[in-house]
Amino acid sequence: MTEHHDDQPTPERRAQLGRDVNRDLATARRFIATMYARDHEGIAAITREIVTSGRGTNVLNAMAVQAIEFAAQLVPNEDQLQQELDRIAMEQLDAADAVDRFGCDDE
Numbered sequence: 825m826t827e828h829h830d831d832q833p834t835p836e837r838r839a840q841l842g843r844d845v846n847r848d849l850a851t852a853r854r855f856i857a858t859m860y861a862r863d864h865e866g867i868a869a870i871t872r873e874i875v876t877s878g879r880g881t882n883v884l885n886a887m888a889v890q891a892i893e894f895a896a897q898l899v900p901n902e903d904q905l906q907q908e909l910d911r912i913a914m915e916q917l918d919a920a921d922a923v924d925r926f927g928c929d930d931e
Contacts, residue, residue: 848879848882849889849890852886852887855870855874856890858870
């Protein structure tokens with residue numbers, strides 16, 4: 825019998841984890857493709873599938889990985905890409921803060 829340390833998955837568990845990752849990546853790709861096609865019924869169906877699977881966080885992570893891979897193709901310089909992603913994120917946060925301030929002032 826093979827011994828396994830508590831922190832090491834069994835070969836069966838490792839294989840299951842690999843299948844789960846592949847399934848999450850496939851679901852993320854289907855979701856992205858469906859959104860691009862503006863298929864609202866398809867978006868709703870895949871969203872329900874993601875929610876009921878209990879793997880929403882994993883699918884979200886898979887989408888992020890794919891977004892990073894795509895961005896890296898557009899901006900191959902890693903430092904420049906990181907700076908651009910940081911800049912865009914900060915601009916989005918600033919925009920959200922501005923909306924919050926506007927909403928509070930409107931009351």
